[in-house]
Amino acid sequence: MHSRRDFLKFVGLAVSGLCFKSSLASDVKNVNNNQLNILLITADDMAYDTPGCFGGNIPNVTPNLDRLAGQGMIFKKAHVNVAVCTPSRSVIQTGRYQHNNGVMEFQLIDNKVPTLTECLHDDGYLNGIIGKATIGGHGPNFENFGDTYKGHWDYLIAGDIDNNFGRNPQLFYEQSNGFFKKANSLGKPFFLMANSHDPHRPFFGSEKEKKNWWIAKSNPAPSKIFTEEEIKVPPFLPDLPEIKKELAQYYSSSRRCDDSIGQVLKSLDDNGLTENTLVMFLSDNGMAFPFAKTNCYLFSTRTPWIIRLPGKIEPGSINESDFISTVDYMPTVLDAVGVKKPEGMDGRSFLPLLKGKPQFDRDAVFTQYNAGSGYVNYNGHGPYRFFTMRCIQTERFGYIFNPWAVTDRHFHTDTHHGLTFSAMKKAAEKDPQLKARISMLMQRTLEEFYDFKNDPAARRNLINDSVYFEKINELRNRLKNWMIETNDPALKAFEQRADVNELEKFMSKQESSSNEYWKGRIAEYKNTIINWENKSSTGIFNIKFKKKADLRVVVRSWGGKTVFDSRTLKEDRLVVDISNYPKGEYIMVLWINEKNLVKKISYQ
Incomplete structure (x- = not known):
């Protein structure tokens, strides 16, 4: 049960959503027809704590x-429903789980699925997105031509060349600020999604960041840099x-992410929009670390969820009991x-x-994972990418179903590419307990069961402990x-989980369905581009294609100034x-349909 002080206290609001809108509008007088503005700010790979x-x-x-x-x-007790970027964000945009919105890994949202931006657009909202824009948008032009595609992004600045990679x-x-001024000038309510790429890898100061010239040279240092002496290692x-x-x-x-968040909130305030947003x-x-x-x-899907609405949400309110999730x-x-x-x-x-009203069935969350980007590339594919998982978490316990664990797969994702996993493997050579923990990470068991209240780091799998059989x-x-x-395609595998052949078949x-999808996408790219010049003595670069496509090219200087945007x-060519x-070196980003490539070009 909640104590009343832990609830938000809305003053004078009726029960229905429509009444909520009307009541709020009567309190606020501004240029956007008194409708509520929506600002969603996201971090990329930031741990709950x-x-x-x-x-x-x-x-x-x-x-x-x-x-x-x-x-x-x-x-x-807020969670995301899938702990990897594009699938996670697709759930936000659709209110549907992965298997119901079409984004089982890094595909586009199914065109038949309505999106949040479509619904808001139809109600007169101006939709904008800044920073990371890979949320599984509809159709072929999502990341390039935001105001022409089915998803109705009226203002899109993708977190690559346009946004200095969202950092x-x-x-x-x-x-x-540009977006808010546009909304004010049009007299429209708005939905803005501001997505920082921090603290996603490559981390600030890392060797990988230094090698990624387009990130290292384009972005400032955070307002505070942390040292190893200040660090406390998480329990997992x-x-x-x-x-x-x-x-x-x-x-x-993470501090630089917070710096960016502060700037978005400052811009909101500077435009006089805080009170009605x-x-x-x-x-x-x-966080992008093993486990x-x-x-x-628990440390995969739990997310730091904050909600503010001045005059309607009591400052410092805490909800400690109800599970909510991005769906x-x-x-x-x-x-x-x-x-x-x-x-x-x-x-x-x-x-x-x-x-401040109670809601039933908020005592658990359902999460899933299908595949990450670890083996997806545009030249072919590695061995296995799919590591299907289904999970239910309650206040105390967590149960996970891993149909891949009885096959010959060995778990692999981008969280294994940094200093941490290398250090773990090296230390495991002399540490049997750590060796066993890494083996568990890589191979798993068909089922896992944890007492997260007493073991939040999921170190002791209790699936065979008779004390917990009933639970x-x-x-x-x-x-x-x-x-x-939810019509989950993994249902049959779950029901027949004792049958290894059925699990392998699933x-x-x-894997086969995914391969067919990506082979088609790769073939489309290879059959499109003919020539892409990266050196020129005249400052003119020619790009030719085998067939007509939706194209965009942006060129920026090392200092971040856009010098070309078309x-x-x-069309089948671009000049x-x-x-x-x-003269000098520049950064060029080329989009073909909705995929982009980054190249360093030289004007000498």
Whole structure:
């Protein structure tokens, strides 16, 4: 049960979403027809307990987030439904689980699935996105031609060349400021999604960042840089020097993320929009370290979720009991602004919680994982990419189903590419316990069961402990019912989990379907481009294609200035002319349909 002081206290609001919208409008007089504005700010790979307001044990990492939390409400049991970037964000955009929105890995959202931006557009909202834009948008032109594609992004500045790869606080201010001014000039309410690429790898100060010239040369240092001496290692990782070194880089990147968040909020305030804007912040998944991101553990999916609405949300409010997750974001927002919700969403609005009303069936969360980007590339594919997982977590326990674990797969994701996993493997040569833990990470068991209250790091799998058999069966049944209700393709494998052949058949089908999809995408790219010049003595670069495509080229200087930006629809060539600018090296980004490539070019 909640104590009343832990709820948000809305004053004078009626029960329905439509009444909420009307009541709010009567309190606020501004240029956007009194409709509620929506600002969603996301971090990329920030752990639940990194912000101080969520119990972070390293001080002064997120002063802006801590301030935001003090002005609003935090949810202690908030989760994402899948702990990897694009699939996670696709759930936000659709209110549907992966298997119901088409984004089983890094595909586009199914064109038949309504999106949040479509619904808001139809109600007169101006939609904008700044920073990381890979959220599984509809159709072939999502990342390139935001105002022409089905998803209705009216203002799109992707987190690559346009946004200095989503890691520049000053650009977040300037670009959000441009969007807010546009909304004000048009007299429209808005939805803005501001997505930092921090603290995603490569971390600030890492060797990988230094090798990625387009990131290292384009972005400032964070306002505070953390040292190894300040680091406390999370419980799911061993305490090793190289791990502390990488964690210091992670926390420095998290501070730069917070710097960017502060600039977006400052821009909102400078435009006089704070009082009428519902602000939410969350991270798309846990930190990019082993046993966190790309898994279904507690540290994988738990997210720091903050909500602010001045005058309606009591500052410093805390909800410690109710599970909410990203599948609930779209229905909640539509409920809050009084827009009709499309049929078929898996999530449900938690607006009643924001009004201080109880909501039933908020005692658990369902999460999943299918595949990451570890083996996906545009030249071919590695061995296995799919590591299907399904999970239910309650206040105390967590049950995970791993159909891949009885096959010949060995777990691999991008969280294994840094200093931490290398240090773990080296230390494991002399540490049998660590060796066993790495073996568990790589191979798993068909089922896992943890007492997260007493073992949040998931170090002791209790699946064979007879003391918990009743609870294990209870969670198995709840997971099965969820799979039935959501039409999960993994249901048959779950029901026949004792049959190794059935599990292998299921996994092979997932892999085969994915391969066919990506082979088609790779073939499309290879059959499109003929020639892409990267050196010129005249400042003119020619790019030719085998067939007409939707194209965009952006060229920027090392200092971040855009010197060329051209978008064309259904053309077979582009001429890039930077002859009016000084000779030297530049960064060129080429988009073919919705995929982009980055190249360093030389004007000599």
